[in-house]
Amino acid sequence: MSERESAEEFCELMEQARVLLGKDPSYIELPDNKPIVFIGDSHGDNETTEEIKRRFLGSHTMVWLGDYPGRSSPSCSSIRNIEAIMNSKVLHPENVFLLRGNHDFADVYIDTDNLPKQISEAFANEAPRVQEQIELTFQQLPYVAVTQNGVIALHGGLPCLDAPHIDTPRLSLLDQLKSIPKGLTESISTKSLTACEVVWNDHVNDSDIALKEGFEINRDRGMRLPIAFKYGEPIFSQRMDELGKKVLVRGHDYRAKGLGLNDRVLTVFSSRQYANQGSLNGIYVAVIDNPKEPIQTARDLRLVFFN
Numbered sequence: 630m631s632e633r634e635s636a637e638e639f640c641e642l643m644e645q646a647r648v649l650l651g652k653d654p655s656y657i658e659l660p661d662n663k664p665i666v667f668i669g670d671s672h673g674d675n676e677t678t679e680e681i682k683r684r685f686l687g688s689h690t691m692v693w694l695g696d697y698p699g700r701s702s703p704s705c706s707s708i709r710n711i712e713a714i715m716n717s718k719v720l721h722p723e724n725v726f727l728l729r730g731n732h733d734f735a736d737v738y739i740d741t742d743n744l745p746k747q748i749s750e751a752f753a754n755e756a757p758r759v760q761e762q763i764e765l766t767f768q769q770l771p772y773v774a775v776t777q778n779g780v781i782a783l784h785g786g787l788p789c790l791d792a793p794h795i796d797t798p799r800l801s802l803l804d805q806l807k808s809i810p811k812g813l814t815e816s817i818s819t820k821s822l823t824a825c826e827v828v829w830n831d832h833v834n835d836s837d838i839a840l841k842e843g844f845e846i847n848r849d850r851g852m853r854l855p856i857a858f859k860y861g862e863p864i865f866s867q868r869m870d871e872l873g874k875k876v877l878v879r880g881h882d883y884r885a886k887g888l889g890l891n892d893r894v895l896t897v898f899s900s901r902q903y904a905n906q907g908s909l910n911g912i913y914v915a916v917i918d919n920p921k922e923p924i925q926t927a928r929d930l931r932l933v934f935f936n
Contacts, residue, residue, distance in 0.1 A: 636755035639712065643762040646715035649722045650769035655809040657726050657774040661920035665690045666933075667782055668914050669880040669897030670730065671714070673699020673707035673742075677899055677912055678714060680935055686717055686725070689916070692774050694880040694897060695730025695784035695828070698744040705751050707744045711763060729770035730784035730881065731828040734816035768812045772827050776917065779875035779924040786830025786879065787868045788823050789844045789858045802871045822856055829857035831882050832865060832890055865890050876927045878915060883907045888927055895927035899935075912936075 659665060666689045671678050685691055697714055698707040718725045731737050738744045748763075749756045774782045781787075788806070791799040800808070805823045813821060816828055829850055844860035846852050869877065877894045885896040887909030896907075897915050904912050915930040924930070 636752045636759050639708075639752075639759055640762045642712060642715055642719065643766045645719045647762075647766040647769050649718055650727065650766065650771070651811065652722075653726065653771045654807070655772045655811065656803075656807040657771050659690055659692065659726070659774050659776050659920070660724070661777050663688065663690045663724060663920070665692060665776060665917040665920050666914050667878045667897055667916075667930075668693045669899040670694065670696035670732075670883075670903070671699075671710055672696055672732070672900040672902055673703075673710050673744075674900040674902060674912075675706050675710035675713055677901060677935055678710050681899065681914060682713065682717055684933075685914075687721060690724045690920075691717065691721075691726065692782055693725075693727045694782060694878070695728045695770070696732040696880060697730075698732055698738045698742040699900070699902065700742050705747050707742065708747050708751055715766065726774055727770055728774060728782065728784055729767065729772055729828060731816045733767045733770060734814070734828075735764050735767075736815045736817065764814075768814065770811075772809045772824060773806050775872075775874065776920055776924070778917070778920055778922060779873075780878055780917065780930075781869075781872060781874040781876070782878040783827050784879060785828045785881040786826065786832055786858075786860065787865065787877065788826040789830070789860050789864060789868075790822055790826065790855075802868055817852075817856060819856070825856045826858065828881075831859045831885070832894055833859055833861040834885070834889065862890065865893070869893065875924050876930070878927070878930070892926040892928055895930060 666685045697711050748760050752759045809821055809824045813824055844858040844864050847857045847859045880897055883898050883903040883906045886898050886907030899914055912935045913932045
């Protein structure tokens with residue numbers, strides 16, 4: 630297959646996925662007719678992605694938590710990873726949901742990931758068109774998924790601010806999340822402070838008492854402006870109570886892998902690159918076997934590990 634033919638095939642897949650993603654709202658209420666599996670940051674690990682698909686695609690509702698390109702993944706693996714995940718959406722649009730992470734914005738993956746280099750090497754003269762198609766498709770990714778039995782899933786963290794824009798009145802947290810616009814081109818932008826928080830925010834460790842009474846600018850992520858934060862209690866419980874949810878499932882921070890905040894947060898990573906980092910070693914996903922049974926803590930979810 631020529632570079633042009635290969636590019637045509639890839640771009641066609643992106644277009645098919647983009648149409649389906651555009652139909653999903655930014656805030657997805659997940660069906661409860663199948664077990665649900667949450668897949669953490671894959672970061673270009675297409676081999677693990679394929680293993681996860683073989684195990685769960687078709688039998689489970691699949692929720693991917695974002696960050697599909699990889700920082701130091703092997704040649705073309707980020708492209709294959711994106712292709713595999715988008716293909717799962719095309720094959721099972723009603724039971725596969727892809728959320729957006731900070732690395733799924735061009736302002737991040739161009740600077741920190743090797744995706745542009747991989748695209749250039751794989752598609753040569755067709756590379757600009759392929760990169761444009763990936764970016765347009767990423768712009769249609771939703772941001773939040775919730776279950777009927779008490780779980781909210783997103784990439785980074787819960788919003789701490791009370792408004793989606795600096796110059797807008799206070800909205801309920803639910804309305805903020807539901808109103809995140811599609812089509813955003815930058816992860817750090819005042820066009821939607823809520824989107825920025827969802828993909829960039831972090832919670833602090835249980836042993837960190839500095840933030841127990843509130844939140845502060847997430848300088849660990851290089852932030853200097855009040856657009857992304859790290860938070861602890863009581864902010865976390867207050868925000869979860871507003872939403873009527875018991876457990877937050879997220880990715881984003883490999884250092885926080887596993888349980889946090891009194892077992893009400895579960896950080897999931899599904900990439901070999903981070904298998905031996907953080908407080909919980911391994912490559913894993915999180916499963917709700919019975920979505921009709923109430924969830925009380927993150928320990929009610931079952932972890933499935935991959936080699």
